[in-house]
Amino acid sequence: MKFLYHIAAAASLAMLSGCTNLDETLYDQVGSENYYNTKMDVIRATFRPFEHAFWSIGSRHVLNELTADQLITPTRDGWWYDGGKWERLHYHTWTVDDLGEAQTEWNGCYQGIMQCNLVIEDFSRFTPEKFGFTDIEFNNLKAQCRALRAWFYLRLLDAFRNVPLVTTYSDMPNEPQADPAVLFSFIENELKDCTRLLVRKDGLGTNASIQGQWTQAAAASLLVRLYLNAEVYTGSERYSDCAVVAQDILDGVYGDYRLADSWDAAFDWDNDRCDEVIFGFPASKGYTHWHYDGDTYAWTVPAKAAVFFNDTKSGVGHNTKYAASPSYDLNGELYDYELGMPVQNFRKYPGDVRMKFYRNLGNSRREGMFLFGYLEYVDPETGATKLLRAPEAPYDLYLRDAVGKFQGMAPDKWPSDKNSVLMNGDHNSGWHFVKYPFYSDDDPNQLESDYTEIRLPEIIYSLAECKMRNGDLTGAAKLLNSVRKRNYPQENHNNVLYSPEGNARFDEKEMLAEWGREFFAESRRRIDLVRFGKFNSGKWWDKNPDADNHTAIFPITRSILNSNPDLVQNPGYGR
Numbered sequence: 001m002k003f004l005y006h007i008a009a010a011a012s013l014a015m016l017s018g019c020t021n022l023d024e025t026l027y028d029q030v031g032s033e034n035y036y037n038t039k040m041d042v043i044r045a046t047f048r049p050f051e052h053a054f055w056s057i058g059s060r061h062v063l064n065e066l067t068a069d070q071l072i073t074p075t076r077d078g079w080w081y082d083g084g085k086w087e088r089l090h091y092h093t094w095t096v097d098d099l100g101e102a103q104t105e106w107n108g109c110y111q112g113i114m115q116c117n118l119v120i121e122d123f124s125r126f127t128p129e130k131f132g133f134t135d136i137e138f139n140n141l142k143a144q145c146r147a148l149r150a151w152f153y154l155r156l157l158d159a160f161r162n163v164p165l166v167t168t169y170s171d172m173p174n175e176p177q178a179d180p181a182v183l184f185s186f187i188e189n190e191l192k193d194c195t196r197l198l199v200r201k202d203g204l205g206t207n208a209s210i211q212g213q214w215t216q217a218a219a220a221s222l223l224v225r226l227y228l229n230a231e232v233y234t235g236s237e238r239y240s241d242c243a244v245v246a247q248d249i250l251d252g253v254y255g256d257y258r259l260a261d262s263w264d265a266a267f268d269w270d271n272d273r274c275d276e277v278i279f280g281f282p283a284s285k286g287y288t289h290w291h292y293d294g295d296t297y298a299w300t301v302p303a304k305a306a307v308f309f310n311d312t313k314s315g316v317g318h319n320t321k322y323a324a325s326p327s328y329d330l331n332g333e334l335y336d337y338e339l340g341m342p343v344q345n346f347r348k349y350p351g352d353v354r355m356k357f358y359r360n361l362g363n364s365r366r367e368g369m370f371l372f373g374y375l376e377y378v379d380p381e382t383g384a385t386k387l388l389r390a391p392e393a394p395y396d397l398y399l400r401d402a403v404g405k406f407q408g409m410a411p412d413k414w415p416s417d418k419n420s421v422l423m424n425g426d427h428n429s430g431w432h433f434v435k436y437p438f439y440s441d442d443d444p445n446q447l448e449s450d451y452t453e454i455r456l457p458e459i460i461y462s463l464a465e466c467k468m469r470n471g472d473l474t475g476a477a478k479l480l481n482s483v484r485k486r487n488y489p490q491e492n493h494n495n496v497l498y499s500p501e502g503n504a505r506f507d508e509k510e511m512l513a514e515w516g517r518e519f520f521a522e523s524r525r526r527i528d529l530v531r532f533g534k535f536n537s538g539k540w541w542d543k544n545p546d547a548d549n550h551t552a553i554f555p556i557t558r559s560i561l562n563s564n565p566d567l568v569q570n571p572g573y574g575r
Helices: 008-016 039-055 057-065 082-091 100-123 135-159 180-197 216-228 230-234 239-250 263-267 305-309 342-347 456-469 473-487 490-496 508-518 525-531 558-563
Strands: 277-281 359-362 365-367 376-378 385-387 451-455
Touching: 039 057, 039 100, 039 135, 039 277, 057 100, 057 135, 057 525, 100 135, 100 558, 135 180, 135 216, 180 216, 180 230, 216 230, 216 239, 216 277, 216 451, 216 456, 230 239, 230 525, 239 456, 263 451, 277 456, 342 508, 451 456, 456 473, 456 508, 473 508, 508 525
Parallel strands: none
Antiparallel strands: 277 451, 359 365, 376 385
């Protein structure tokens, strides 16, 4: 893979050396061969694994969202059956032979780990003076790959639990599995050390100079993730440790961050300047933008949506892989599931600005997150207003918060076939959504959004959950309200904010529901369900509780097992 990463660290290192030029620099086609002749060669080598890491987010997204309760991939007029793979993810019926995304996640993470190991080993042979670095600069560079390696291992711990721990390039990942507690301790110690060595974000408005590299706050945020799920990973809870680190981040111990005024600022084209973003992968049109890819956010809209967005020249093809799980049955009656039904979950509190119909407003701005109902667009050749149509079928789309075969039915009609299941949908089935904006071809900031991996609300919500689990419902509610209030008009706050600042009731169920609203489609829903004990025991649309809990982690696929005889399959999957 060619190196098409924005090396923002170069700007950061220049800043540490007293330079005030904070512009990002783009580097194209830097090979992965081991060469170190100049200071910039060292920087390039450091960030080569980051491009791979950015690419690797797709498999994690599929595994964490399509196995959970909020996103679905229904079969549509024969589209999206694909041998039943999406059904197996939805129903938790995958096997060691058919879960390609698990193999991609395993391979992708270990490829990244070995790239990091190579750089870490190479740097162990250097002194800072050889290339003109200060000790602080060189320690920051070495810690970059250590933090990234910890990020990969945290993903492996989350997905598979029992994986080899490999810290040298020469060993390669052909070792027996480490106990989850050993892997947990390794990740913890690495991140603690990195919070000393990484650059600190000093001052608001300085994100652009450090976007794309790990900072003290970013490493500490991974500790928050690790501690929040410690009981799931090792059987021993660490909520008190999670709360301490989260509070330190909020208190500015690791750098200066603050919430944005709007929910979408962390996803928009200028999010590299957003002080809510703690870590993001830089992206740009003409360079890599893996979050605008099929396995992430390009396929969250109708197949012919390019004419609706007027982004036909962007190079990002659209398709209908992801939709919101439905709230209504095929009689138009609201389901009563505790889980899933994300659109209804948003509807629970009136005035939510995220519920607005997605529109490009011009001047590189958008509003709303969802697509629903008829989708009108202006034909650029005739100037006529048209309705978006289904692919390969003669009907206009009318997107519904339901799954069935509606075809060209009027909005107030419902099909006679009442079987609402994953394999019985059409192109009207399920609301679509736009997390990262799809600006038009004439917008200068099309595809300029960076991918936001960690943002400040995650830390706030993690601390809130820790307080809730410790019995401090009031403290938890106030933390959540500090984020939630930006999503509703001021005049609605009395009804939508949690008590005691408003009249809404807060409890454990609402904590999980609010994780789902704030982090809708952000590649984390599965682990939140696991942590709350709902992933296997819960029931949502077209999904009954599992017979046992073995699918809380994924299998080691047969080809991976065959490549390393020392590996032992995860419980419940046989060989």
